[in-house]
Amino acid sequence: MDAFRVKETRDVLTLDELKERVDTVDELFDLLEKLSREAKAINVEEQLLQIDISPFATLAEIVEKMEPIEKLWKTAYEFEKNHLIW
Numbered sequence: 572m573d574a575f576r577v578k579e580t581r582d583v584l585t586l587d588e589l590k591e592r593v594d595t596v597d598e599l600f601d602l603l604e605k606l607s608r609e610a611k612a613i614n615v616e617e618q619l620l621q622i623d624i625s626p627f628a629t630l631a632e633i634v635e636k637m638e639p640i641e642k643l644w645k646t647a648y649e650f651e652k653n654h655l656i657w
Contacts, residue, residue: 589648596641603634 584592610627617624 584647584651586648586651589644589651592644593648596637596644599637600641603630603637606630607634 607630610625610630614624614627
């Protein structure tokens with residue numbers, strides 16, 4: 572997570588640095604999607620075995636908290652990439 576900290580010596584990240592952050596966020600979301608699919612598969616198996624369904628509340632909370640972070644980094648990257656065109 573150190574990659575997300577803004578360096579103290581500069582006021583603005585470069586376009587390449589913003590792209591790296593977006594790529595990292597995308598990788599995290601890919602992992603979260605994989606984990607969500609796995610959790611759903613586990614829930615199906617639990618249902619078939621007629622045992623209590625695991626809520627995976629922490630996973631849902633992480634996804635919910637990551638959405639604004641994803642939006643922030645993608646918006647910052649798109650702005651920096653396109654601001655001269657606008």
